[in-house]
Amino acid sequence: MFILGYKLPAMSSLILWALLWEAIGRLELTFFVPAFSTVIMTLIELVQTKVFQKALSETAYAFSVGIGASVLIGIPTGILMGKSRLLDEMLLPWVNIFISAPLTALVPVLMVLFGFGTKTIIITTALFAIWIIILNARAGVMQINRSLVEMARSFGAGPFTAFYKIYFWAALPEILGGVRIGVIRAVKGVIIGQLLVSIVGFGALFELYSSNFLMAHFWAVLLVLFTLAFAIAEFLSFLERKVAFYATKR
Amino acid sequence: MAISQTSAQPLASTADIAVSVRNISKKYNQTEALRNLSLDFPKGELTSLLGPSGCGKTTLLKIIAGLLDANSGTVQVGGQTISGPGPDRAFVFQDFALMPWANVIRNVAFGLELRGIAKSEREAIAEKYIASVGLTGFEKSFPHELSGGMRQRVGLARALSVNAQVLLLDEPFSAVDEQTRRKFQEDLLALVQNESKTFIFVTHSIEEAVYVSDQIAILLPRPSRVSEIIRPSSFRGKSVDNIRRDPEYLDIVDQIWASLRSYVE
Numbered sequence: 176m177f178i179l180g181y182k183l184p185a186m187s188s189l190i191l192w193a194l195l196w197e198a199i200g201r202l203e204l205t206f207f208v209p210a211f212s213t214v215i216m217t218l219i220e221l222v223q224t225k226v227f228q229k230a231l232s233e234t235a236y237a238f239s240v241g242i243g244a245s246v247l248i249g250i251p252t253g254i255l256m257g258k259s260r261l262l263d264e265m266l267l268p269w270v271n272i273f274i275s276a277p278l279t280a281l282v283p284v285l286m287v288l289f290g291f292g293t294k295t296i297i298i299t300t301a302l303f304a305i306w307i308i309i310l311n312a313r314a315g316v317m318q319i320n321r322s323l324v325e326m327a328r329s330f331g332a333g334p335f336t337a338f339y340k341i342y343f344w345a346a347l348p349e350i351l352g353g354v355r356i357g358v359i360r361a362v363k364g365v366i367i368g369q370l371l372v373s374i375v376g377f378g379a380l381f382e383l384y385s386s387n388f389l390m391a392h393f394w395a396v397l398l399v400l401f402t403l404a405f406a407i408a409e410f411l412s413f414l415e416r417k418v419a420f421y422a423t424k425r
Numbered sequence: 426m427a428i429s430q431t432s433a434q435p436l437a438s439t440a441d442i443a444v445s446v447r448n449i450s451k452k453y454n455q456t457e458a459l460r461n462l463s464l465d466f467p468k469g470e471l472t473s474l475l476g477p478s479g480c481g482k483t484t485l486l487k488i489i490a491g492l493l494d495a496n497s498g499t500v501q502v503g504g505q506t507i508s509g510p511g512p513d514r515a516f517v518f519q520d521f522a523l524m525p526w527a528n529v530i531r532n533v534a535f536g537l538e539l540r541g542i543a544k545s546e547r548e549a550i551a552e553k554y555i556a557s558v559g560l561t562g563f564e565k566s567f568p569h570e571l572s573g574g575m576r577q578r579v580g581l582a583r584a585l586s587v588n589a590q591v592l593l594l595d596e597p598f599s600a601v602d603e604q605t606r607r608k609f610q611e612d613l614l615a616l617v618q619n620e621s622k623t624f625i626f627v628t629h630s631i632e633e634a635v636y637v638s639d640q641i642a643i644l645l646p647r648p649s650r651v652s653e654i655i656r657p658s659s660f661r662g663k664s665v666d667n668i669r670r671d672p673e674y675l676d677i678v679d680q681i682w683a684s685l686r687s688y689v690e
């Protein structure tokens with residue numbers, strides 16, 4: 176964005192929105208929206224507390240294990256589905272059902288099965304993330320140039336070598352796209368899981384703040400979560416751009 | 426056939442046969458791509474497979490490469506019956522088949538990488554072949570930064586660097602421009618002379634086949650078969666500049682066109 180010939184740094188429009196928020200807060204229109212500066216002050220205090228740090232580490236743990244499992248299982252599964260007709264026909268209906276299913280409704284069942292703790296939250300996170308990762312890896316493999324596979328075979332690559340030297344790299348742009356969307360969905364998954372289980376991580380904090388009408392705290396936590404989710408998504412688009420040079424030239 | 430009789434050299438004896446194709450048949454569902462095809466490829470020579478579109482040239486080449494299984498028949502390379510791809514054969518692809526995520530040197534060294542050769546060693550070998558195809562200075566470039574002709578040089582260097590006895594080329598020059606193509610043809614002639622390898626070369630171009638080949642196998646469809654084998658003789662030893670003016674060259678081009686004409690719709 177340019178103003179009077181000066182190039183403004185990226186996202187400087189956010190300043191405008193923060194000012195608007197501040198104004199609404201100062202006007203004291205509703206207790207629900209405290210001033211932006213109050214929220215920021217609360218945030219600075221909050222991040223130093225043990226409760227917050229515990230919540231953050233619990234969330235980060237559940238999130239990274241959930242995402243890790245989705246990536247480690249999802250990518251090979253997707254690649255194998257793209258390679259094998261039989262596997263594809265067996266698994267694709269399930270993937271399609273789960274990707275469009277309202278997974279939130281499944282969380283109570285998971286709670287019964289896996290208890291009211293971190294395990295349920297990890298599984299919820301993985302369930303939110305994995306399907307799109309599978310589908311994208313599969314799509315990446317299906318568009319692969321046949322002669323690239325023949326090339327590897329003709330120079331002596333076995334199925335396993337071809338898998339990680341050709342299929343994985345050829346599908347990498349799609350795979351990363353899938354992981355990015357998967358991560359965004361996993362943020363939803365981990366928070367929804369925590370809210371429903373409501374005694375772990377940020378779920379417990381939200382519960383505490385909203386039942387005690389601590390709106391500044393509530394917004395501060397929300398702000399942290401939004402920023403983290405956005406930062407992760409941006410980092411993954413950055414990785415995606417790194418392979419974009421060959422994504423269009425395959 | 427008048428021209429076939431003018432061939433001075435007799436057909437090579439069995440010891441000099443690098444690749445021997447015996448009674449190969451191949452069906453794709455309903456399409457009969459090859460029927461009972463037999464053909465010998467003499468060692469150290471370049472044999473072209475020439476024929477109308479869809480007559481099974483690519484199919485035959487891929488069967489020799491071990492990338493496709495025939496329904497019946499055998500392929501022998503160096504006297505051994507093959508059962509899949511092997512280090513004795515290297516393939517050059519029509520669409521280059523370069524890995525877009527890897528730079529030139531890694532692409533060229535890829536065959537060696539798959540054979541488990543250490544990085545420094547395989548890059549030294551790759552370096553040598555990159556130089557021999559005239560791409561020195563482009564080692565760190567990526568395929569999308571190269572022209573079509575340069576990409577095919579990379580494909581050629583990759584095939585050469587594994588030092589296979591038989592090189593299989595499926596219309597390698599069809600995706601490059603006419604001038605590059607002529608340069609490639611001259612380079613190919615030099616390569617056949619210097620490398621003592623056996624080349625099996627698929628092409629659509631009659632002129633190209635006659636220009637570069639020691640032996641031309643004309644394939645015809647419906648049913649697919651080798652209809653004729655032509656061995657140009659008089660101009661093979663001449664310098665590259667004089668081939669296209671040689672009377673035998675012109676005669677063979679005309680004769681091949683006469684046999685193929687009726688198959689072109």
Ligand SMILES: Nc1ncnc2c1ncn2[C@@H]1O[C@H](COP(=O)(O)OP(=O)(O)OP(=O)(O)O)[C@@H](O)[C@H]1O
Pocket residue numbers: 453454456457458476477478479480481482483484485629
């Ligand atoms: N995978 C396949 N499935 C079914 N039919 C095929 C397949 N590949 C080739 N064919 C058929 O087999 C026949 C021979 O094909 P092939 O590609 O070997 O011909 P070609 O001589 O290389 O043709 P071109 O000169 O156009 O490259 C054609 O009729 C083609 O339609």
Ligand SMILES: [Mg+2]
Pocket residue numbers: 482483484
């Ligand atoms: Mg072909």
